[in-house]
Amino acid sequence: MRLVVTGGAGFIGANFVRTVVREYPSARVTVLDSMTYAANRASLTDLLDGAGLATAGLVELVEADCADAAVTERLVAELTGPDDAVVHFAAESHNDNSLATPWPFVHSNIVGTYTVLEACRRHDVRLHHVSTDEVYGDLELDEEAKFTPATAYNPSSPYSATKAGADMLVRAWVRSFGVRATISNCSNNYGPYQHVEKFIPRQITNILDGRRPRLYGSGANVRDWIHVDDHNSAVLRILADGELGRTYLIGADGEQSNLQVMQTICELMGVAGADGDPGFDHVTDRPGHDLRYAIDASATREELGWEPRHTDLRAGLQQTIDWYTANRDWWEPVKDRVEARYASTEKVL
Secondary structure, three states, X not given: OEEEEEOOOOHHHHHHHHHHHHHOOOOEEEEEEOOOOOOOHHHOHHHHXXXXXXXXXXXXXXXXXXXXXXXXXXXXXXXXXXXXXXXXXXXXXXXXXXXXXXXXXXXXXXXXXXXXHHHHHHHXXXXXXXXXXXXXXXXXXXXXXXXXXXXOOOOOOHHHXXXXXXXHHHHHHHHHHOOOEEEEEEOOEEOOOOOOOOHHHHHHHHHHOOOXXXXXXXXXXXXXXXXXXXXXXXXXXXXXXXXXXXXXXXXXXOEEEHHHHHHHHHXXXXXXXXXXXXXXXXEOOOOOOOOEOOEOOHHHHHHHOOOOOOOOHHHHHHHHHHHHHHOHHHHHHHHHHHHHHHHOXXXXX
């Protein structure tokens, strides 16, 4: 099996590559990544350089933009086996950044996806497109409804709008040109190798750095948390057994508010004070902050036989804390820059 993994040096993509190498030792993986600030070669170093592992030489990193048609065309053209595929993770993905500078999201998420689709169309290569539940907008905090593949799109930020546009491009290329593609929409991921600008690693690394964690608004916003390894195991199952043209939702029934997650992190890391100090500060809320995401993944579970393994969020958060504690050299070089950027926009309430 040969795979081209776009965005494979980013958070979810790098974890996916590591899963593939672990579960399919003879697979060859080409990572296509433009190596923007959110990518990190160190997430793949042991696989790329070998470090005495049997996987040496099975993972290649090509530093280029997936919107570069010449490079993408060349890599996709090399996929000629029946199990070969493109797994398209590449995306600009941070809502705060999309509100400040929308163009990179249009370029990566729309133009990049178009370029990948065209290469797959010309060479009749299987494609799996990785997307987000944020394309559906948000749900009310007190309703029981969850997102399903039939939920109407209602994106609320440049990030989610461009991901919705990318999904629509994939659907159109399936219908109009017969591209052999599937789509997955997943809830919020957490785990190792996630950039420190994201909610969970930001709070963990703030505490490790002696800073006060910071929570948008009241923290009532609810997310459906899933461990990155569970997300990637579902993607592999879709690649193997998914019905072409279908959209699959990936979630682990992990709904918790941002406040609950923050309180758990502070408790696990010993910074919640007995004197009533919660251990964190509330700051001004993000514009257009979606209220609640919730995934109905029943079709994925029932039709593909997939089940998440990391169903205890508290245990998953402890594992994540342990990873960031043990890998300071991975995140420390960018931490000060990230916090300086937030300092210009956040105001403690």
